[in-house]
Amino acid sequence: MYLSFMFFTALLIPIPVMAGLMKKKMSPYRVVVEGAIGGISGALFIMILASAAGHSIFSQFQENIRYMAESLAGDPNVANFLGAELSENQRAELLQQIYEQAAELLPSTIAIFAAAGAYTEYLILSRLIKINGEPAIRMDRFREFNLPRNIVIAWVGLYLLSWLLTNFEALPGQMLAANINALFDFAFSLQGMSVIFMLCYKRGVPKIIVVIIIIFLLFFGIGKLLLMILGLADVIFRMKQRMR
Template identity: 25%
Template sequence: MNNAHKLTQGALCLAVFAVLILLTLYIPVLGLVTNLFLAIPFILFAAKNTRMDSFVFFVAAIILSIIVGAILAIPLTLIYGIAGLVIGHFIQEKKSRAFSFIAATLVCLITSIVLYAVFVVIFNMNIIEELIRTMRDSLDQSVAIFEMLSRNNDGAAMEQFEAMIKMVESLTPSLFVLTAVTTVLLIELVSFPIVKRFGVIPQQRRPFKEITLPKSILWYYLVIIIASFILKPEEGDYWYLALVNLSFILQLCMVVQGLAFIFYICHKKGIPKAVPIIATVFTIFPPILLPIVRILGIIDLGFELRKRLENKNG
């Protein structure tokens, strides 16, 4: 690719990025949608250029974001820009979708943690504490309204809300991981159909029904459960936070395994696709099926149900 063509491509991608960042920052409702497209210019440029060229493009994007969006645009540029560059280069190198997803999730997670630390140390702004403070204020207002209306209140709902607030505090590390995973999933979901139209073709992803997590995850989960019973850590100390977060992440893995098994069974039995999709919805919100799906995941992973069914049918 000659320099003139490279400069033209870079300028076009930067122009698209500038429009997207402006829409994201200054049009609140529309911005919730357009922010998901911010990674596209980075994916397109990185997939067709060298790493050095991509680095120069990234620096130019940061400068442009400061000009058009001030300091507020930098976090968005860093998170979506770095993730987009990683995805784009792995597409160029024809790496697997799983490898690309893991790498993009890791850089997204690291970037988010660094930004969080910067905001706390330099700007004295703790987003997590602000969220928890807002939740507590909401709880206090609810209590005041109940008292003002003189309604009988056994306090059960308030206790549950307070427990939820404490759980959010404890699960902060896991929430960072979950946010990074969700962000990369949304980036791929939104970006890949668009970049394909420009000749950037990602590797094919394995169907969700074929996803099987490493069996060792089940042993890790068992170890965490046993450790929780043996250590019985007090709420708030190091071991409590470590065990709670590890348990949360591993339980999510079991849920993913369980959902994959449901998709597999529905595919094998010719059940309409709407059924596993509805099951997924009721596993996430409201989490009516969550315990059942988690148990299914444990059984499938522990007893290799899909492999047994394949051998039986074979």
């Protein structure tokens, strides 16, 4: 229940936050970032409330994971997929480990969910809100999307921090590293997608073809890596500026 509230809050809070900021005629992307931060803060508040009420989100997650792992371990199809040589207990332990690794990404999942929701909500709000009789500032074309260059410094700094925590066997080290990787992979992949959009725009490629190309890349590990590297290169070298 609390987990659902967290995602709902992450989706709801950005709306009033962004509506207020849009009246100040701030940069659309900054408004989205502020809205996403508001959504993440709201989700964090729900987590704190749950803990204060004696309902730890992660404890509930662990119980659900254990239940799902035990249920799936007895499924004949899962047994055939994982290998008949594994006992049911071994399958349950393996599945539990997989689910626990996925559960560690809950913070970054909520952050990405809040950011994606805020972006979509801004697109809608910008068509509904008027400021002194004038329409709100519209979101720039996705091909114009640019991360600040100092995000690379933040990425390296946070990664080094997580590396130090992991090496000193601090409990949050591995979890922090996993979430940092997920967040920055997402951010750099977005930047990489914008490069492809810009390149195809300059070549006159229809948008539907560009979308198909990106979806194709996202289906493969090497494609995701390519998007991330392309995005990182664009952040550092500003390749899109040379395409204009």
